[in-house]
Amino acid sequence: MKFAIIGCGAISKQHIAAALNTGLDVVALCDIVDTGIPALLDMLPEPQRAAVKIYKDYKEMLPELRPDLVAIATGSGVKTRIALDCIAAGANLIIEKPIALSLADADAIIDAAKAKGVKVCICHQNRLNPAVQAVKAAVNAGRFGRMLHGSARVYWNRDKAYYDAAKWRGTWKSDGGTLMNQCIHNIDILRWLMGGEVAQVFAYTDRQTHDYIEAEDIGLALVKFQNGAYGVIEGTVNVYPRNLEETLTLLGETGTVRAGGKSLNVIEEWKFADADDSETVKARFGENPPPTVGLGHTRVYRDVIDAIQNDRAPAISAEDGRAAIELILAIYRSAATGKPVELPLKDGATVDYQGRFA
Numbered sequence: 001m002k003f004a005i006i007g008c009g010a011i012s013k014q015h016i017a018a019a020l021n022t023g024l025d026v027v028a029l030c031d032i033v034d035t036g037i038p039a040l041l042d043m044l045p046e047p048q049r050a051a052v053k054i055y056k057d058y059k060e061m062l063p064e065l066r067p068d069l070v071a072i073a074t075g076s077g078v079k080t081r082i083a084l085d086c087i088a089a090g091a092n093l094i095i096e097k098p099i100a101l102s103l104a105d106a107d108a109i110i111d112a113a114k115a116k117g118v119k120v121c122i123c124h125q126n127r128l129n130p131a132v133q134a135v136k137a138a139v140n141a142g143r144f145g146r147m148l149h150g151s152a153r154v155y156w157n158r159d160k161a162y163y164d165a166a167k168w169r170g171t172w173k174s175d176g177g178t179l180m181n182q183c184i185h186n187i188d189i190l191r192w193l194m195g196g197e198v199a200q201v202f203a204y205t206d207r208q209t210h211d212y213i214e215a216e217d218i219g220l221a222l223v224k225f226q227n228g229a230y231g232v233i234e235g236t237v238n239v240y241p242r243n244l245e246e247t248l249t250l251l252g253e254t255g256t257v258r259a260g261g262k263s264l265n266v267i268e269e270w271k272f273a274d275a276d277d278s279e280t281v282k283a284r285f286g287e288n289p290p291p292t293v294g295l296g297h298t299r300v301y302r303d304v305i306d307a308i309q310n311d312r313a314p315a316i317s318a319e320d321g322r323a324a325i326e327l328i329l330a331i332y333r334s335a336a337t338g339k340p341v342e343l344p345l346k347d348g349a350t351v352d353y354q355g356r357f358a
């Protein structure tokens with residue numbers, strides 16, 4: 001399967017590692033600047049390194065190489081145009097999270113992919129972590145009973161050097177704030193595991209310490225799901241001096257689970273009324289996996305390749321990506337208006353909040 005990547009910055013190494021781990025034929029690296037290209041070339045074995053083509057303009061690459069699968073890993077604000085061009089060229093897509101920065105753009109991607117018959121997967125890779133999959137299996141098996149309450153907590157640090165390294169970060173036009181960028185994985189997983197669509201949110205967002213970015217560096221939200229359960233989202237990049245916590249807690253009538261560790265790879269608490277398998281599960285998911293480039297992304301790639309080969313939907317679909325940004329855009333709206341916001345939303349975009357913290 002011919003594979004190309006568009007956007008060769010910080011996250012692109014994960015994609016190249018995943019592509020190599022899954023036997024894809026890396027045919028092109030595309031970026032408007034060449035800073036990130038040498039590191040990716042170094043990762044490629046021969047003969048792929050000699051054969052791979054480098055493009056500044058992905059629009060030249062698409063008709064020349066006709067890739068089967070393209071990963072889009074550019075800054076968040078330019079992904080929709082690129083995705084639509086790739087879909088028009090018949091490529092299947094792995095789009096880095098978030099799918100887009102507006103519901104209209106997410107819908108355009110979903111509609112175009114349907115019309116063209118290509119697969120689109122969004123890189124919410126933590127969903128496929130074995131520990132998170134174990135929690136999902138417990139949800140599916142009904143072990144929680146009635147779901148009551150869940151929380152997603154991201155207590156992180158992002159400093160000036162992080163934002164200085166890429167000017168699109170923290171802007172309303174090209175990124176959004178910590179909820180849209182860092183916390184989206186956990187927000188997506190909370191929504192997915194609580195087993196119900198969101199009915200309403202009430203939120204505060206603020207820019208407490210990062211006066212050099214436009215968007216929020218803290219977001220606090222209360223969520224009411226359609227199934228009557230509640231959710232709490234707490235996301236910040238203001239923690240001194242470094243990342244402190246990333247946890248997901250699910251409280252059901254007959255089950256309690258807390259996942260933590262790095263990227264929710266560790267089960268910290270596991271109690272169910274139907275069986276006492278706590279020690280086994282906590283032993284199985286007791287430690288973070290050693291840091292390995294491409295580990296999480298490889299699971300996404302395996303799934304997408306199988307989805308293409310067997311003509312099924314990818315495990316993390318474009319619709320899932322849309323649902324994640326819909327919830328975040330509802331949080332932004334509630335925080336800006338000071339009122340609860342009902343879902344589904346008809347529209348919404350990060351640019352609606354330009355100037356909010358000016």
Ligand SMILES: NC(=O)c1ccc[n+]([C@@H]2O[C@H](COP(=O)([O-])OP(=O)(O)OC[C@H]3O[C@@H](n4cnc5c(N)ncnc54)[C@H](O)[C@@H]3O)[C@@H](O)[C@H]2O)c1
Pocket residue numbers: 006007008009010011012030031032033036056058073074075076078096097098123124125165166181
């Ligand atoms: N899944 C994850 O855990 C994860 C982690 C980090 C970042 N991301 C996402 O990945 C995306 C990229 O983030 P990053 O930190 O790697 O950004 P980055 O700024 O380091 O890299 C983006 C690259 O895209 C290039 N680019 C911009 N416009 C382009 C165009 N038209 N054609 C080709 N290349 C273009 C830039 O020159 C840059 O090299 C973002 O959407 C971000 O949210 C996901």
